[in-house]
Amino acid sequence: MTEKQELILVTALRLFAEKGFDTTPTSLIAKEAGVSEGLIFRHFTNKDGLMDAIVAMSEERLRTNAERILQLTNPIDQIHATLELPVKLFQEEREFWMLQFSLKWQKKYKNQSYTPSPAQLKVIQALTDAFRALGYAEPAQEVKVLMMLLDGFSHQLALSPSPESIETTLAFLKSKYPN
Amino acid sequence: MTEKQELILVTALRLFAEKGFDTTPTSLIAKEAGVSEGLIFRHFTNKDGLMDAIVAMSEERLRTNAERILQLTNPIDQIHATLELPVKLFQEEREFWMLQFSLKWQKKYKNQSYTPSPAQLKVIQALTDAFRALGYAEPAQEVKVLMMLLDGFSHQLALSPSPESIETTLAFLKSKYPN
DNA sequence: ATAAAAAGTGAGTAATCACTTACAAAACTA
DNA sequence: TAGTTTTGTAAGTGATTACTCACTTTTTAT
Numbered sequence: 001m002t003e004k005q006e007l008i009l010v011t012a013l014r015l016f017a018e019k020g021f022d023t024t025p026t027s028l029i030a031k032e033a034g035v036s037e038g039l040i041f042r043h044f045t046n047k048d049g050l051m052d053a054i055v056a057m058s059e060e061r062l063r064t065n066a067e068r069i070l071q072l073t074n075p076i077d078q079i080h081a082t083l084e085l086p087v088k089l090f091q092e093e094r095e096f097w098m099l100q101f102s103l104k105w106q107k108k109y110k111n112q113s114y115t116p117s118p119a120q121l122k123v124i125q126a127l128t129d130a131f132r133a134l135g136y137a138e139p140a141q142e143v144k145v146l147m148m149l150l151d152g153f154s155h156q157l158a159l160s161p162s163p164e165s166i167e168t169t170l171a172f173l174k175s176k177y178p179n
Numbered sequence: 180m181t182e183k184q185e186l187i188l189v190t191a192l193r194l195f196a197e198k199g200f201d202t203t204p205t206s207l208i209a210k211e212a213g214v215s216e217g218l219i220f221r222h223f224t225n226k227d228g229l230m231d232a233i234v235a236m237s238e239e240r241l242r243t244n245a246e247r248i249l250q251l252t253n254p255i256d257q258i259h260a261t262l263e264l265p266v267k268l269f270q271e272e273r274e275f276w277m278l279q280f281s282l283k284w285q286k287k288y289k290n291q292s293y294t295p296s297p298a299q300l301k302v303i304q305a306l307t308d309a310f311r312a313l314g315y316a317e318p319a320q321e322v323k324v325l326m327m328l329l330d331g332f333s334h335q336l337a338l339s340p341s342p343e344s345i346e347t348t349l350a351f352l353k354s355k356y357p358n
Numbered sequence: 359a360t361a362a363a364a365a366g367t368g369a370g371t372a373a374t375c376a377c378t379t380a381c382a383a384a385a386c387t388a
Numbered sequence: 389t390a391g392t393t394t395t396g397t398a399a400g401t402g403a404t405t406a407c408t409c410a411c412t413t414t415t416t417a418t
Contacts, residue, residue, distance in 0.1 A: 148331025
């Protein structure tokens with residue numbers, strides 16, 4: 001991965017997140033990255049290839065985050081860490097994760113991105129075990145609900161420009177899963 | 180609203196939901212609707228105007244659904260009816276609501292669509308009262324959580340191709356808010 | 359019946375965009 | 389250092405697309 005290759009990637013990421021994939025011309029990516037347009041195609045074949053490279057980055061990052069949850073041993077800690085995930089991700093790399101979320105709704109990437117990755121499956125399994133260990137009657141359903149909360153929470157973080165009282169909401173969510 | 184005007188609208192709605200706004204040419208809309216391309220611009224000024232007309236339709240439908248919830252008198256019924264909403268909407272008009280959800284992530288419609296409509300605000304107020312009447316300690320936070328669940332649930336309904344056990348999940352969600 | 363307004367057509371058109379190509383500079387390799 | 393591969397550029401190009409315009413048909417009003 002050359003220096004310019006990375007420059008193209010982060011610039012494309014930013015612009016795709018800001019303007020959307022279809023409404024971001026490759027010419028603009030090149031201009032903002034300070035490279036020639038042809039270079040994009042030399043390295044990434046076509047515009048889709050550029051997006052694929054970004055998606056690959058995201059899968060790598062998701063894997064890292066999944067592993068941090070899996071390493072926890074206390075069931076309650078695992079559940080709380082899962083709830084904290086959206087806040088953490090958006091604080092760290094807002095536009096990167098916004099792009100990931102909007103991607104889910106783009107026809108082209110719908111199928112491949114919503115098939116849960118191996119990492120995601122592992123987390124789901126671990127959380128099911130966690131709920132079981134805590135004595136919940138229907139662990140699988142509990143995980144489903146938790147995932148919905150995660151989606152909804154991320155959604156709120158992503159779309160409200162000034163997310164008021166994030167920490168309060170997070171604390172309230174956690175209180176729904178007491179020790 | 181002439182016959183052809185409606186034809187254009189429903190065709191555009193379907194195609195936008197299937198292919199996305201940016202990747203649906205007006206020429207295709209015209210072809211599938213069986214009208215000349217020029218007619219689209221006569222009636223809706225430009226492609227954005229066409230989308231605006233669709234969004235207006237959606238706001239009208241949301242208002243109708245909000246009113247049905249507001250008419251309920253029993254607090255638990257209001258909460259349960261809110262939970263049922265996504266299932267109901269997606270059963271009735273799947274592609275219409277899918278378009279609405281994907282719209283939230285399109286930059287252009289982000290600001291205007293996530294400012295809650297008056298109808299939405301009324302429902303939020305009613306639900307807050309409902310939670311208070313039921314003796315919940317933090318009604319406002321409960322409503323926030325409920326809205327997250329709604330988002331996450333819709334998300335799941337929209338993105339999983341064969342949503343297994345919808346009714347089971349719905350029943351489980353309702354059981355979280357017992358009488 | 360006739361004028362005026364509205365609905366509808368279809369052939370453009372200018373601009374944009376993803377991608378190609380021919381070539382040059384730089385970095386490796388032997 | 390000579391040869392080869394890789395990285396990079398600049399100037400196209402053909403296809404697509406949103407939108408216009410000159411025109412005809414239909415509807416409405418008087």
